[in-house]
Amino acid sequence: MKVIDKRTERNNDWNVGDVICYWNKSNKKYYGLICEIKLPTDSGFGVIDLENKTESLVSFAFPLIDDLEHLVRSEFRHVEKVNAKLVIE
Numbered sequence: 369m370k371v372i373d374k375r376t377e378r379n380n381d382w383n384v385g386d387v388i389c390y391w392n393k394s395n396k397k398y399y400g401l402i403c404e405i406k407l408p409t410d411s412g413f414g415v416i417d418l419e420n421k422t423e424s425l426v427s428f429a430f431p432l433i434d435d436l437e438h439l440v441r442s443e444f445r446h447v448e449k450v451n452a453k454l455v456i457e
Contacts, residue, residue, distance in 0.1 A: 371452050372452065380449065382402055382433050382436070382437050382449070383402065383433075384402050384403060384404045384413070384433075385401070385402060385403075386401075386402045386449055386450075387399060387400070387401055387402075387418070387449070387450040387452055388400050388401075388402065388415065388440070388447060388448065388449055388450065389446075389447075389448050389449075389450050390440055390443075390444040390446065390447045390448075391444060391445070391446050392444055392445045392446075394446075398417065398418075398419060398444075399417075399418040399419060399450070400415035400416060400417055400418055401415065401416040401418055402414075402415060402433070402436075403415070403416050405429055411431075412429045412430050412431045412432075412436075413429065413430055413431075413432070413433045413435075413436045414429040414430070414436065415436065415440065
């Protein structure tokens with residue numbers, strides 16, 4: 369696993385591998401990793417809950433990454449990309 373410094377990038381588009389932070393109350397922040405889910409019968413985009421306090425690893429799954437972003441932004445007051453990308457090799 370390695371962390372890639374993305375502080376110089378200012379692109380707000382969501383991409384697979386981006387880490388996001390989302391919350392309604394600033395004392396209870398959630399972190400997630402944008403992922404692409406590929407199954408034999410279906411595929412789509414989701415957020416892997418990096419806190420993983422539930423049995424389900426993927427919190428949301430949608431066919432389009434834009435739909436995923438819309439849902440997260442509609443469910444949480446504050447959503448931002450973290451200036452790092454988590455790469456698992």
